[in-house]
Amino acid sequence: RKEVEQDPGPFNVPEGATVAFNCTYSNSASQSFFWYRQDCRKEPKLLMSVYSSGNEDGRFTAQLNRASQYISLLIRDSKLSDSATYLCAVNRWAGGGADGLTFGKGTHLIIQP
Amino acid sequence: DTEVTQTPKHLVMGMTNKKSLKCEQHMGHRAMYWYKQKAKKPPELMFVYSYEKLSINESVPSRFSPECPNSSLLNLHLHALQPEDSALYLCASSQDPGGGADTQYFGPGTRLTVL
Numbered sequence: 001r002k003e004v005e006q007d008p009g010p011f012n013v014p015e016g017a018t019v020a021f022n023c024t025y026s027n028s029a030s031q032s033f034f035w036y037r038q039d040c041r042k043e044p045k046l047l048m049s050v051y052s053s054g055n056e057d058g059r060f061t062a063q064l065n066r067a068s069q070y071i072s073l074l075i076r077d078s079k080l081s082d083s084a085t086y087l088c089a090v091n092r093w094a095g096g097g098a099d100g101l102t103f104g105k106g107t108h109l110i111i112q113p
Numbered sequence: 114d115t116e117v118t119q120t121p122k123h124l125v126m127g128m129t130n131k132k133s134l135k136c137e138q139h140m141g142h143r144a145m146y147w148y149k150q151k152a153k154k155p156p157e158l159m160f161v162y163s164y165e166k167l168s169i170n171e172s173v174p175s176r177f178s179p180e181c182p183n184s185s186l187l188n189l190h191l192h193a194l195q196p197e198d199s200a201l202y203l204c205a206s207s208q209d210p211g212g213g214a215d216t217q218y219f220g221p222g223t224r225l226t227v228l
Binding site (some may be wrong): 026032033034036042043044046049077087091092098099100101102104105106 | 123144155162168171201207210215216219221224
């Protein structure tokens with residue numbers, strides 16, 4: 001099983017629709033989970049940290065399911081500007097010192113007018 | 114302010130050249146990272162610095178040499194690179210190396226082409 005897996009898509013979604021992505025991770029000791037957004041030829045930009053209790057930021061909602069080892073991202077009322085690649089990222093160890101991130105391959109989202 | 118800056122934005126070098134990439138942050142972050150990203154692939158961790166000390170080296174070839182002169186600066190020295198080393202090199206920083214869910218913020222990257 002790969003460390004972090006995502007469906008690469010592309011997801012073609014009409015403007016205004018709701019879209020959901022999942023990401024599974026293999027290291028049960030991982031403690032930190034993130035969603036990043038990456039536009040073409042740009043750097044990853046933090047979208048959300050993901051907490052056990054779930055968190056919401058405007059149209060975006062992230063959830064963590066530790067038992068099944070997956071995180072999810074829900075985008076409501078999608079906008080054309082949401083078109084991007086969405087990367088999930090998981091820390092590599094269970095705390096204790098600076099820790100690199102392992103990224104999924106990213107899910108490519110295309111919002112269509 | 115979550116700004117990480119990187120210079121240069123673009124770099125073209127020959128296989129015999131020596132060059133350096135520079136990364137800077139003034140957020141008081143104590144952990145800094147180098148990642149490499151090839152086209153259509155996710156970023157891959159290369160090095161981690163924690164409190165200015167190298168804490169993680171992901172078995173990176175010695176032609177890549179990191180340096181952390183102070184808590185705000187991170188360099189990546191390049192020597193005798195191969196064409197397959199062409200990629201986007203991303204620097205990131207995070208606040209507290211021992212702080213659990215430590216969010217990393219990325220710079221804009223240096224796009225490197227090795228001829």
